[in-house]
Amino acid sequence: MTVATGVGSYPGEDFDEALRVVLGELTDLPHLPEVPGRGITAGMVGRGLAVVADLGVDLQPAGWRLTDAPGVDHRRARSLLAQDLDALEEHGQGLAGTFKIQVCGPWTLAATVEKPRGDKVLSDHGARRELAQALAHGLVDHVRDVRRRLPAIERLVVQVDEPALAAVLDAQVPTASGFGRHRSVDRPEASESLGWVLGAIAGAGAEPWVHSCAPGTPLGLLRGAGARGLSVDLTMLSAADHDALAEALDGGDTVALGVVPGTDPETGLTDAHVTESVLRWLDMLGLDPGEVTDRLVLTPSCGLAGASPGWVRTALAVLRKAAANL
Template identity: 60%
Template sequence: MRATGIGSFPGTEQRDQDEALAMVLGELGGDEQGLPFLPEVPGRGAHATMVGRTLGLVGELDADLQPSGWRLTGTSGSLPLDQRRGRSLLSQDLDGLEERASGRTGGFKVQVAGPWTLAATVERPRGDKVLADHGARRELAQALAVAVADHVADVRRRLPAATELVLQVDEPALPAVLGGGVPTASGFGRHRTVHPPEASDALRWVLEGSRDAGAVPWVHCCAADVPFDLLRGAGARGVLVDLSLLDADGHDAAAEALEAGDTVALGVVPSEEGGPAGDAALVERVQRWIDMLGVDLDRVSGSLLVSPACGLAGASPAWARRAIELSRSVARSLTG
């Protein structure tokens, strides 16, 4: 059994990013029980958020930053300044990673925002979300598929000794997209439901892009109603979830994924201080879950990870470190 994190960390400056990376590599990069990852420090500004970093990768569409958030410009040519800043900041983070970890073997994980979370967040040139326009959301997903393939190739070049590269596609908005729960610009209505076949197609393009470039595609969805079947049908070989949010169907779907040999990362460590935070209590929680599913822990432990429930951007620096330490400790205890 391994331990990992979701991605985000607290902080507001570049040194916070550097310290987070050093901590992740120190806690999770020492042996095969850890899956280290590239931290994100969104407190550095809009260009450092999940959406800003991902749009920086998407060279086929232009986007700029408005008071309401990120917006596609509908123009082509050189990337707008805000998009270039997002790309530059991510490149700077990758430079730091390469400097510290280029010779490391084992696995490594990087994260991008998924096509449906982008569609539910980014605006069209004339207003409202990309989600409102079938053609625009298709174009965005296809551009993202190209971008993640290039991103994976870049990370592989920087980490040539890594034996496994995981691309985590963050889709916190996907359940709302499928359920017609994303608000319109006015706030008085909701965008129409996106039906599963279309949702699956867009995800498949992105996941296949990462897989063809040499990464193992996972999807993170720390929300209720995680659509396990849709994610796995689209090509996700791993799903990261908040265990406290899973309903009965979610538990069953997680068991099916494990039985099939796919990865499940259990978010059991609180993302902020509070709740059960001792090693023994968290180990017992995972063991109870395994017993409830009726699966053999020894048989599925290679496909099971322990992580914080969600990102750590809202935590204190001390708790962010403690959450990663606890994830590693719980995984070690369950493996032993």
């Protein structure tokens, strides 16, 4: 059975309201919403650093930076995540089936967070290795905590967000000065670090997915590193991407297909339009819908933080109806 879910982020500053929308609209595959409108500690990177174990960070004028001990903003990020999980535990009593959480991936963190003396973690082989391993370690505890709070959940999905991975591999991440670019990371190293994180998720009893709506993300590398689900924007796919997704579906993995805009569209969109576009895509790949739709998930193209509240509800309703059509 095809189901619908969200990518992660929602507009506004009210986490409880975002959670109510998710639990009300995405009944087959709800997820833990992110509400970055509350501030940088609630954003994707702050959320990821709240999960990281054994490393301290603090917020500087240039952004997040590694420190000897957790700073006040790092403690706030961890406290905010704990509060959100408390709310999930309260509102999610009795939730069963499948649930999804999201976390910022190791390469997006490395391309965003600075070393203690400046410049990105990405510039230092040892530092990026340490950050990836600390994220993997922290995720084991995070998965256990979510499972403790939602004891009836049978299948827990952890979506690793890697919007910066393509830029990391293509040497497109700017240096601190802004006048240069960091050297590209070799694909074996990129796969190894992702493998630590995805392997930790699987080892904790959850199902690892990777999401990126950035063009040029190597989907084959993600599967090789251990991703059992690929979350992508349908409008950003290359010919090679289509082949990789067909292989994933044939191989029994999940494909989460971004099929509605993440911001308010200029023209209306119906579930019939979405259903037709997905069926056309499957036909182009030569796949029988009856054989693969149980491994297909429909999502927005990316997070919904930039959308209006009205479009959020419309988009999720369209996704849910289109999934039922399929």
